[in-house]
Amino acid sequence: MLQRPRRNRKSEVIRQMVQETYVSAANLIFPLFIVDGENQKSEVSSMPGIYRYSVDNLLREVESCMNLGLKSFDLFPNIDESLKDKYATESYREESLYLRAIREVKKEFPEACVITDVAMDPYSSEGHDGIVENGEILNDATLDVLGKMALAHARAGADIIAPSDMMDGRVGYIRQVLDDHGYSGVSIMSYSAKYASAFYGPFRDALNSAPKFGDKKTYQMNPANQREALIEADLDEQEGADFLMVKPALPYLDVIKLLKDNTELPIAAYNVSGEYAMIKAAIQKGWLNEQRAITEVLTSIRRAGATAILTYHAKEVLLNKWL
Numbered sequence: 001m002l003q004r005p006r007r008n009r010k011s012e013v014i015r016q017m018v019q020e021t022y023v024s025a026a027n028l029i030f031p032l033f034i035v036d037g038e039n040q041k042s043e044v045s046s047m048p049g050i051y052r053y054s055v056d057n058l059l060r061e062v063e064s065c066m067n068l069g070l071k072s073f074d075l076f077p078n079i080d081e082s083l084k085d086k087y088a089t090e091s092y093r094e095e096s097l098y099l100r101a102i103r104e105v106k107k108e109f110p111e112a113c114v115i116t117d118v119a120m121d122p123y124s125s126e127g128h129d130g131i132v133e134n135g136e137i138l139n140d141a142t143l144d145v146l147g148k149m150a151l152a153h154a155r156a157g158a159d160i161i162a163p164s165d166m167m168d169g170r171v172g173y174i175r176q177v178l179d180d181h182g183y184s185g186v187s188i189m190s191y192s193a194k195y196a197s198a199f200y201g202p203f204r205d206a207l208n209s210a211p212k213f214g215d216k217k218t219y220q221m222n223p224a225n226q227r228e229a230l231i232e233a234d235l236d237e238q239e240g241a242d243f244l245m246v247k248p249a250l251p252y253l254d255v256i257k258l259l260k261d262n263t264e265l266p267i268a269a270y271n272v273s274g275e276y277a278m279i280k281a282a283i284q285k286g287w288l289n290e291q292r293a294i295t296e297v298l299t300s301i302r303r304a305g306a307t308a309i310l311t312y313h314a315k316e317v318l319l320n321k322w323l
């Protein structure tokens, strides 16, 4: 045998020398859940180790992440049912929980990268990502709300706006609104290939944002489709996106790879709540080795072609020095 691939695996030094993929703090984005009130920190029951923070505790959490070198955060609000309405008006009210949180984080930690979620669902009385009329999700009317929300986020100091709603034309619409108001420097990370996935369940528990009727299949993508992701990615690129996102991550590594091969834009992947819950449940049962399972998942997402990973594991991998 002339070729013996095992020779390149014979020692730790050689294995590291030929290692192709790395995950570092710089690649990680930490999603954080926020809730109204003071001194609140409540664990999400389906996501052990993940909490909803009031703004004061959010600042403490951000500080401890910053000290670990974790500097990018994606914020998601848990909104009181009484503030929800058909047009998600709470999403752009000046004194709302979310806008206050963005302002406070940017004031205390100007060097942190704050990513904001643009979608109606946490604020919608129907729990959908668009305006509902006679049981239908309206596309073009929703763009107006998304534009107001994105502009409010930019004014509050968001570094990157991340539309997760899957309405057609929203990236171009938001880009235009931002540019028209002098925010041409604010980036857009588009959820380009966002699938109608079972793996968002724990997130909807965290935010109490599950749809009140039906499902999200008229706007989120069919898990059976790959080529359709190219249509979405092309449109988002033409409309001015700075990042393209694939979501969820682990069941869609082929889609990450496909987009990587078809665009020069950086790809982000969202290792979603259900992926986190699945790993944590197996670890709690003693069925998986925690460090090895988590680092393998993150490495695989990078290997498939993701530049950035949104993951609930972000803090623990740094805290435990697993990378």
Ligand code: PBG
Residues within 6 Å of the ligand: 117, 118, 119, 120, 121, 129, 164, 165, 199, 200, 201, 202, 203, 204, 216, 271, 272, 273, 274
């Ligand atoms: C909603 C939104 C969802 C997630 C991020 N933004 C859920 C959904 O579409 O219902 C899911 C994230 C996760 O599961 O971790 N716009």
